Amino acid sequence: MLTKRLIACLDVQNGRTVKGTNFVNLRDAGDPVALAARYAQEGIDELVLLDITATVEKRRTLIELVRNVAREVNIPFTVGGGIGAVADVEALLLSGADKVSLNSSVLREPGLIDELARRFGSQAIVVAVDARQTNDPAASPAGHDPAAEAWEVFTHGGRRPAGREAVAWCREAAARGAGEILLTSMSHDGTRDGYALGLTSAVAAAVGVPVIASGGAGAAPHFRDVLQPGGADAALAASVFHFGDLSVAGLKNYLLAEGVAMRPVG
């Protein structure tokens, strides 16, 4: 049967991974290609490369990085971070990326989703949505009453409101042709207290395309909760993998034992 996916996210800047990692036996933990290959070998199901470079050199270094990852890595990967132009999407896909993730650019110009999906196919177009809870979370504990939660879309690392309600924007993005939604809760990101279950299940129920949950992973049960009752098709994490809190194999074995469909390791 179709399994749920575990996705490791690598933040890269100027062609180097930004957040440190605790991987032993990795000659250069700053080399995204080596890190990506390592994760693939350990049994991760998919990778996301998030480029946070803000220079004019960005496009060239990113394309070079994508080529190098595609050359080495035998599992699918998505590239995202400040991508807006159709020509950039084309160049990244032709360099070997399987999917391109878009965020601010499609909020500014939603019609871009339709154009990109028509041109490259929905399977290659991921819309990334950064959402923040805008009512008092204490009034509606996560996962208890999704209907009572208010979530808005933000840009610029969660600083600037986009003027969109999160579930409605995800629904529109899917209707316009997004093949997948990468849903990050800015309210949970970095807390290690678990994913945004209410938001994730609301979006998963609202769209007919796969949903990747992101933000808040700290322990194995968090993955179970967001994949099983939460309704996410995939769970993305960065630091719990990078710092070795959870091994891919250990996490997968835990999830299999908990009854979550997983591609086994080994």
Next chain:
Amino acid sequence: MDIAVIDYQGGNVQSVLFALERLGMNATLTADPAVIRAADRVLFPGEGEASSAMRALRAAGLDKVLPTLTQPFLGICLGMQLLGRHSAEGPAGGTELLGMLPFDVVRFTPPDAAHKVPHMGWNNLHDLQTPLFAGLGSLSASPSPQPDSTQGPAPALLPTAADYVYFVHSYYAPVGDYTIAQASYPASQPFSAGVRYRNFYGVQFHVEKSGPVGEQILKNFLTADLT
């Protein structure tokens, strides 16, 4: 060995070239019928939408060339679907395909909100046939051992890592006589994950992105006797 990868602007071919490179093989990306005919193996990748892919194939004259090939041929993803007769994908009633295999491509109809389209992710293969899938996992193994009546029924076989490959598609070919591998989505509904007619093979999954299992299948395609 000369390997031709067919170039018809049919999506991302770079990943297929890199996958061959990881196996130590160089391939020629080409739309030249002479080069394609002379190759020992032909790979036919495809991504995107059926009607535009067929338009590109016809514009290059390849719709006439491909059915005449005699060497082992492997269509991948949309490249597999295009081998069929008709696809429901495309404007106004769908798209006429190459007609090399007798199947019609249809869209997944999810039974509930939990089943998303595209069918995206790792799914296990079952009911495998032909040497293309030699060396794959548990469920493809030759006849399972007979249950020992004194020990009660044999435990159900569960898929192992060696059965899983990566899929991304919204349309599929139903199971038929041409099917050489199945996967199921939803869990009780099998579809064609692999097809064959004579030298023409096709796989619905991304063999170039399916980890070590995909590499094994590609290696089989390059080395096994598939005629």
